[in-house]
Amino acid sequence: MEKIAVLIPCYNEEKTIKKVVEDWKKELPEATIYVYNNNSTDRTVEIAKEAGAIVRNEYQQGKGNVIRRMFREIDAQCYIMIDGDDTYPAQFGREMAEKVLEYKVDMVVGDRLSSTYFEENKRPFHNLGNSMVRAAINHLFKSNIRDIMTGYRAFSYQFVKTFPVLSRGFEIETEMSIHAVDKNMLVDNVIIEYRDRPDGSESKLNTYTDGMKVLFTIIKLFKGYRPFQFFGSMAFLLMIIAAGLFIPVFMTYLHTGLVPNFPTLIVSGFIALAALQAFFSGLILSTIVQKNRQDFEFKLQLITNKIDNEKDN
Known part of the structure; x- marks a missing residue:
């Protein structure tokens, strides 16, 4: 079993993936870095391999499908999940990994909303949506997770191997948060800095379509868990x-x-x-x-x- 595995789901991130992999190799040189390619049509795979990452493929489209594959295939004491778009600095990875390895935290949430997210993110409806989802889940499930939809998280082996991945797309982060709260797992928050995507890098999120999927996911999970x-x-x-x-x-x-x-x-x-x-x-x-x-x-x-x-x- 590996000690730390850095998991990077990717779809067309040739502009940023090299920097992301190199930053994590510097921050956690002892970690194994995996890039899971999700049918990219650009040079993401080639660049990730050149940067030193282990590249694997998931052919079912959707972030949820990628995470299901990663969690099934990799055994590690600590997992760090990070997006390949270079919006999350690697400098917080060491602190998040220590919380999992030393303090037995099951899920560490990289909290963007308490730092620079609202200044850096140029999409006002995304900002509003994140705040509404956080308020709704914390109210319905009596939790204190400060950033429900962040893609920057660390997990224990126990969390990864007991988490039933049901969502196919970006609503997977919401599902993770609710699962951890419902199963009384130890959750901690680490305030991180957020930076918007660099020029030339495009978001795969659709504000309205994906926002509706997240809302329906909350209702579905509330019905299932409560x-x-x-x-x-x-x-x-x-x-x-x-x-x-x-x-x-x-x-x-x-x-x-x-x-x-x-x-x-x-x-x-x-x-x-x-x-x-x-x-x-x-x-x-x-x-x-x-x-x-x-x-x-x-x-x-x-x-x-x-x-x-x-x-x-």
């Missing part, structure tokens, strides 16, 4: 609607002894039944999620024992 809160909120909302329809009919009945609006009464009854169904669905699913957490802890213990055995040998 089913009782999700379906309980739905049940509460439906019950309010049902009561709003039922009360006028009931008040009319009390005053006149008649029920003139049978269709409204029937609709309110069906909505109330839907509310009850949502409530009990959330209750059942929350029991399943709790069982999954217990199974996860058992799996985590097996992985920890594997690491201890390898160290002893």
Whole structure:
């Protein structure tokens, strides 16, 4: 098992990949640097090899697919994930690796939003989106992750080998953050400097399309990880609607002894039944999620024992 692996997912980064690889070779000379090429059509692969990186390929398009491949293939005590666009300085890598190796942190988040991100990033909707996503996740999951969508992170072996990669694209960072919080893993933040892409380097992100994917990912993961809160909120909302329809009919009945609006009464009854169904669905699913957490802890213990055995040998 390697001590530190630097993982760089890449798609058409010939303008910056040489500098990124060389910077990391200087910062962490003991680390093995992997560049995972995701169907680049420029000279990314050639330049990365010349710079001294180990280059591998992932042919399914999308950052999530690349990360799934990296996490499956590489065994290391500490993983550092970094983008190939030279927006994240390598100088913070040593501190992030030490938190994983010395202090047993499972995920170290490179926090851009507390430093230079809003000054360097020239896309105002990206800035707004990052702030909204951070606020939403920290509120829904009761966490304190300062930068949800940063591509600069360090991971432990336990995190990497227990993280189920479901997303295919850039929403993968959101998925990582929620997984770490839900599984009660140790998360720490390191404030980093951010610099915008150099001239000639183009972002692969679409502000609106990828932003909508991230929002849908948050909703999907909240439903999966917090089913009782999700379906309980739905049940509460439906019950309010049902009561709003039922009360006028009931008040009319009390005053006149008649029920003139049978269709409204029937609709309110069906909505109330839907509310009850949502409530009990959330209750059942929350029991399943709790069982999954217990199974996860058992799996985590097996992985920890594997690491201890390898160290002893």
